[in-house]
Amino acid sequence: MPLGQRAGDKSDSRYCGVEVLDFPAGDGLPAVLTHSLSSAFDFLLAPLVDPDYRPTPGAVLPVAASDLVLSPSQWSSHIVGKISEWIDLDSEDEQLRLDSELTLKQEIAWATHLSLQSETVDSWEWWNSFRLLCEHSSQLYVALDILSSLPSMNSLGRWFGEPVRAAILQTDAFLTNARGYPCLSKRHQTLLTGFFNHSVQVIISGRSNHNVSQVSEGVLSRDENHTEDTPTQHALSPYLDYMAYLYQRMDPLPEQERFEINYRDFLQSPLQPLMDNLEAQTYETFEKDTVKYTQYQRAIAKALVDKVSDDEVSTTRTVLMVVGAGRGPLVRASLQAAEETGRMLKVYAVEKNPNAVITLHSLIKLEGWESMVTIISSDMRCWDAPEKADILVSELLGSFGDNELSPECLDGAQRFLKPDGISIPSSYTSFIQPVTASKLHNDIKAHKDIAHFETAYVVKLHRVARLAPPQEVFSFAHPNFSPKATNQRYTKLQFELPQDTGSCLVHGFAGYFDAVLYKDVHLGIEPNTCTPNMFSWFPIFFPLRKPIYVPSESPIEVHFWRCCGATKVWYEWALVAPSPSPIHNSNGRSYWVGL
Numbered sequence: 001m002p003l004g005q006r007a008g009d010k011s012d013s014r015y016c017g018v019e020v021l022d023f024p025a026g027d028g029l030p031a032v033l034t035h036s037l038s039s040a041f042d043f044l045l046a047p048l049v050d051p052d053y054r055p056t057p058g059a060v061l062p063v064a065a066s067d068l069v070l071s072p073s074q075w076s077s078h079i080v081g082k083i084s085e086w087i088d089l090d091s092e093d094e095q096l097r098l099d100s101e102l103t104l105k106q107e108i109a110w111a112t113h114l115s116l117q118s119e120t121v122d123s124w125e126w127w128n129s130f131r132l133l134c135e136h137s138s139q140l141y142v143a144l145d146i147l148s149s150l151p152s153m154n155s156l157g158r159w160f161g162e163p164v165r166a167a168i169l170q171t172d173a174f175l176t177n178a179r180g181y182p183c184l185s186k187r188h189q190t191l192l193t194g195f196f197n198h199s200v201q202v203i204i205s206g207r208s209n210h211n212v213s214q215v216s217e218g219v220l221s222r223d224e225n226h227t228e229d230t231p232t233q234h235a236l237s238p239y240l241d242y243m244a245y246l247y248q249r250m251d252p253l254p255e256q257e258r259f260e261i262n263y264r265d266f267l268q269s270p271l272q273p274l275m276d277n278l279e280a281q282t283y284e285t286f287e288k289d290t291v292k293y294t295q296y297q298r299a300i301a302k303a304l305v306d307k308v309s310d311d312e313v314s315t316t317r318t319v320l321m322v323v324g325a326g327r328g329p330l331v332r333a334s335l336q337a338a339e340e341t342g343r344m345l346k347v348y349a350v351e352k353n354p355n356a357v358i359t360l361h362s363l364i365k366l367e368g369w370e371s372m373v374t375i376i377s378s379d380m381r382c383w384d385a386p387e388k389a390d391i392l393v394s395e396l397l398g399s400f401g402d403n404e405l406s407p408e409c410l411d412g413a414q415r416f417l418k419p420d421g422i423s424i425p426s427s428y429t430s431f432i433q434p435v436t437a438s439k440l441h442n443d444i445k446a447h448k449d450i451a452h453f454e455t456a457y458v459v460k461l462h463r464v465a466r467l468a469p470p471q472e473v474f475s476f477a478h479p480n481f482s483p484k485a486t487n488q489r490y491t492k493l494q495f496e497l498p499q500d501t502g503s504c505l506v507h508g509f510a511g512y513f514d515a516v517l518y519k520d521v522h523l524g525i526e527p528n529t530c531t532p533n534m535f536s537w538f539p540i541f542f543p544l545r546k547p548i549y550v551p552s553e554s555p556i557e558v559h560f561w562r563c564c565g566a567t568k569v570w571y572e573w574a575l576v577a578p579s580p581s582p583i584h585n586s587n588g589r590s591y592w593v594g595l
């Protein structure tokens with residue numbers, strides 16, 4: 001039975017399991033399962049094999065129960081197998097090591113036969129060595145043991161970029177509230193809430209330390225009176241109730257989050273609005289983002305007021321050009337800003353996508369804007385404007401700011417901006433931060449080529465650990481009439497990880513942008529300053545071909561280039577510390593944006 005109803009959450013973290021500490025021999029397992037399910041737990045974590053077993057020639061593996069005692073669907077959906085705790089594959093005692101190896105193979109084979117799902121691990125270093133030995137296999141998942149004392153939040157934060165499936169919460173980790181019931185410390189609560197948000201399932205493990213249930217102590221509550229007809233409360237039910245309370249107390253997912261849930265950690269190729277023509281559906285999605293257009297309207301209103309004083313409003317008409325007008329939302333924002341400020345406006349709407357131009361024509365007609373708006377079907381870089389503009393409005397921004405070639409387009413458009421003209425946006429800056437993102441790494445690896453590791457992706461980052469605060473990468477300001485202006489860029493950045501993070505693995509860099517539209521009006525997705533409730537852009541992700549191990553307290557140094565050729569623009573990136581990586585996407589061989 002799920003922990004509760006939480007709007008929008010369909011993840012596995014709605015379910016809570018319980019660990020069986022004793023070894024249930026023979027037919028015991030179905031009874032334990034029935035008891036736990038009837039006590040509202042959703043599944044069992046149970047030993048697979050008798051812990052006293054050691055391999056002996058000819059011996060039959062003493063498994064917890066024959067595969068026939070439960071149905072295949074019960075095995076696969078209600079039982080999580082646990083390998084024997086005595087297994088020590090690194091033991092210096094050769095016999096123990098050989099026994100361990102053999103038993104591990106037997107237990108995994110048995111678990112596979114039953115279609116079971118997990119194994120347990122202890123710490124990040126342990127886990128990291130194991131996955132390196134297994135070449136980052138996408139079939140490996142982690143179960144974390146949650147004890148009464150917790151490491152620092154920065155150290156725990158690393159796990160959110162790892163494939164954590166389960167959190168085994170020890171009853172010893174619980175405190176006791178004034179009424180004698182189990183509860184968790186604030187730090188445990190925060191951690192658990194984080195797990196619920198990342199589809200991690202909780203398993204309760206240990207002996208009951210709280211005397212609030214009627215049954216005897218012990219996970220199995222195999223008291224003599226217990227039969228299937230007289231269900232007794234499970235000894236760990238109070239812990240389950242507390243989990244359900246924590247889960248139900250969480251805020252429902254906001255509507256936008258619900259809408260975007262299927263995009264979480266889904267790699268998308270960035271749009272190329274210059275080289276390609278966007279489709280109607282894409283424009284429609286843009287146009288729903290009212291926050292973006294409100295910010296533009298505010299910026300345009302401020303620019304209009306600065307351009308035309310109150311004394312001049314009846315005599316001065318501002319020439320405003322929307323370059324890259326799409327289906328017209330920025331034309332609308334401009335006209336609304338003019339109305340709001342009482343300024344007269346003449347608008348040119350310049351758009352190179354002939355299909356969007358058709359829609360623009362219908363919009364102008366429908367709204368009756370013919371006397372104010374002139375539509376130009378042309379690439380802004382080669383349009384011969386009949387007059388110069390006071391204000392140039394554009395939205396050619398990608399998730400990384402300049403990655404949809406706004407700099408190159410606006411260089412062309414500024415030919416028809418007056419020397420004292422205003423560009424909205426007036427500047428934009430990209431940012432990056434190192435991340436652990438094992439899911440993204442594995443998804444890219446599935447392509448089995450280098451090119452996919454040298455490509456930037458647009459992705460709604462969810463299962464990632466952000467290892468250090470974002471830093472600025474490249475900035476562009478408009479207009480830029482300097483004869484020496486260039487759009488090539490190079491920067492090197494050093495990231496210091498918080499001291500208490502411990503070691504970690506970097507799979508790549510998350511990228512964002514922030515744009516100054518005009519004066520104090522900005523718009524962006526950089527996490528510290530992002531525009532609330534704006535959804536037009538997901539972050540960008542620059543992967544690394546090989547994940548890099550970062551020892552505790554070692555800085556990460558990365559170099560980034562923006563390179564420009566006659567027909568394309570591309571990024572190159574390389575890690576220098578703690579260990580060098582190859583230069584990714586050298587000469588734009590794998591990923592580029594067409595001019």
Ligand SMILES: C[S@@+](CC[C@H](N)C(=O)[O-])C[C@H]1O[C@@H](n2cnc3c(N)ncnc32)[C@H](O)[C@@H]1O
Nearest residue numbers: 273274286324325326351352353379380395409
């Ligand atoms: C990101 S969309 C924004 C569209 C619209 N302003 C909006 O907010 O919905 C960028 C638009 O600029 C157009 N565009 C890109 N480069 C252009 C160029 N060099 N000349 C004219 N239009 C361009 C694209 O076709 C696209 O319609």
